[in-house]
Amino acid sequence: MKTCPNCGAPQADGLPKCDLCGALFPGETITVKPRFEKRVLIALISDILAIIAAPVFFYFIDRDSYYYNSFSQVVYHIIVFGTAFLIAAGPISGLIFAIVGLKKTKSHKTKGKILAIAEIVISSLMLPVAIFFVILIALAIFS
Numbered sequence: 001m002k003t004c005p006n007c008g009a010p011q012a013d014g015l016p017k018c019d020l021c022g023a024l025f026p027g028e029t030i031t032v033k034p035r036f037e038k039r040v041l042i043a044l045i046s047d048i049l050a051i052i053a054a055p056v057f058f059y060f061i062d063r064d065s066y067y068y069n070s071f072s073q074v075v076y077h078i079i080v081f082g083t084a085f086l087i088a089a090g091p092i093s094g095l096i097f098a099i100v101g102l103k104k105t106k107s108h109k110t111k112g113k114i115l116a117i118a119e120i121v122i123s124s125l126m127l128p129v130a131i132f133f134v135i136l137i138a139l140a141i142f143s
Contacts, residue, residue: 037112039101043094043119050090050126057083081137088133091126098123 002011006023017024060079098119105113 034109034111037101037105037108037110037116039097039104040112040116040119043097043101043123044115046090046094046097047119047122047126050087050094050130053083053086053090054129057087081140084133084137088130088137091123091130094119095123095127 002013002025003009004011004018004021004023005026006018007021009018009020011018011025015025057080060076060083098116101112102116102120104110105116
């Protein structure tokens with residue numbers, strides 16, 4: 001049994017710091033495992049949603065499809081514009097989150113640097129498609 005040098009509370013042997021005040025015992029170190037940067041995972045999820053939304057958009061955009069005749073027009077337009085929005089916003093938000101995540105991996109020494117670089121490349125390649133869909137949505141709204 002040892003006592004804390006800061007507060008004097010009795011502590012069990014083998015603890016690196018005091019349970020009451022949190023002071024480190026002399027000669028003890030605490031190892032902290034680096035965590036994974038969550039912004040990089042958000043970028044990956046947004047890109048995956050954009051990739052999944054693309055075939056759904058092209059399937060529902062066909063006006064002669066079964067779904068247009070069976071759904072109400074409001075539900076049909078929500079599906080079409082919602083998937084188009086996912087396609088447009090996915091790479092843009094993915095690129096922003098990947099860049100911020102890459103900066104945070106350097107400054108906070110967290111994991112995910114390679115995935116952040118890969119997400120920057122993937123989002124950059126998907127960005128022209130996103131710009132095309134933003135123009136398509138704007139034309140559909142204003143025409």
